Amino acid sequence: MDQYLPILGLLILGALFASGSFVASALLAPHKRPSDAKLAPYECGIVPEFEQPQRFPVRFYLVAMIFVIFDIEVVFMYPFAVVFRQLGLFGLIEVLAFSVTVFGALLFLVSEGALSWGPVKHLSKGMPSRTSSSTIVRIGADTGQAA
Numbered sequence: 001m002d003q004y005l006p007i008l009g010l011l012i013l014g015a016l017f018a019s020g021s022f023v024a025s026a027l028l029a030p031h032k033r034p035s036d037a038k039l040a041p042y043e044c045g046i047v048p049e050f051e052q053p054q055r056f057p058v059r060f061y062l063v064a065m066i067f068v069i070f071d072i073e074v075v076f077m078y079p080f081a082v083v084f085r086q087l088g089l090f091g092l093i094e095v096l097a098f099s100v101t102v103f104g105a106l107l108f109l110v111s112e113g114a115l116s117w118g119p120v121k122h123l124s125k126g127m128p129s130r131t132s133s134s135t136i137v138r139i140g141a142d143t144g145q146a147a
Contacts, residue, residue, distance in 0.1 A: 062114030066106065073102045 080087070080095050087094075109115075 059114060062109050062112060066109055066114055069102055069105050
């Protein structure tokens with residue numbers, strides 16, 4: 001039990017720091033609303049002539065998530081590669097489970113459009129194959145005559 005005492009102390013210290021930060025922020029923060037001049041973007045003393053650019057699309061954050069996912073995977077795969085012979089079958093199963101989870105995260109991000117950088121493309125239903133009857137129906141519909 002003595003081994004877990006430093007961890008418990010760090011958890012308590014972290015909780016005290018976090019709660020103390022919230023209390024200090026509530027006590028020290030100004031309570032009046034800022035004016036429009038303070039909310040406006042500062043452009044080196046020049047009054048802005050046009051609106052701010054729009055926010056970044058979510059795709060940028062999805063790409064960042066892909067980077068973090070694979071960065072974490074590399075961090076965890078390196079120690080496994082060093083001691084994979086000592087871990088045996090248990091280690092192999094654990095790494096396969098981890099890799100499946102990471103691959104699932106990648107599939108989720110790709111399904112959300114993380115790797116689609118161009119404009120959104122909507123597929124339209126193609127024309128039916130042309131036959132003489134479909135051509136007559138289309139021509140007759142254009143001129144207002146029934147076929």
